[in-house]
Amino acid sequence: MSEELANHYRSIYSPSELEEIWRTLEVQIHPFTQVITLEDKVVRRLDEPAKRFLAHKFMSHVMQSVMFVCDGTSTPGGTNNKRWFLGPPKFFTAGGGMVIKVNGGDAFWAFPSEARIQTATVPMPILPPTNSQVRVPRPPNAYILYRKERHTLVKSANPDITNNEISQILGRAWNMESKEVRDHYKEMAEDVKRALLEKHPDYQYRPRRPNEKRKRSRRSTRSRDDANSHSPRNGNIADTSTGDEMEAI
DNA sequence: GAGAATGAAAA
């Protein structure tokens, strides 16, 4: 990945040289490091691709876009005491400026008007999501596969039918199917699940709890009764018949 | 986003 990254940025430095520069900065990184410092002489030698390379490396730590900032002061005598910082923009542009203390070093006041922003924010490159970032959909169960396979068939035979009606029809059909047919779809579901786990060994079903983000309405008593009147299912929801089972989002 | 079905899986 690193070499690939360095090649991608096409710096005047070789990939190994870029890695070497990064290693000198990497020592500053601890779990809570948000900003790192760079010596002016180092930064002056960097070309833009090299800066992007370093920014990219640091981004993978802070998981945010980062930018180079220079506090840009030179003493009257010409002594260069410029300091460079690399970190997320919020650390440099917070209203009224803010104190940044890097790894126990001197505090640095970064006023938006004073700190010279040397390079534009380096946006997070769009990289293919890692396996852990991919949202893996839940494997379908036997009925879902059965419904999926027959959905188009039912729809073409009854063009005006609604999806809810298709679900009702196929729900009844499913309950009337022979054991062989149901077993066939059960095996298919197991195959799909096996393939999913092979591709994503860490996959685990993680349903959100009712207080997380959105609540789904519980299956209404009436709809369940309707279904039961045609094809009873082993309902596992207590039939409270309160009529107020619909929950707001 | 709800709804209509079923069922696996988590809490």
Add this chain to the structure above:
DNA sequence: TTTTCATTCTC
């Protein structure tokens, strides 16, 4: 035991 979420697509 209860809830979510896989599928599909209309409202």
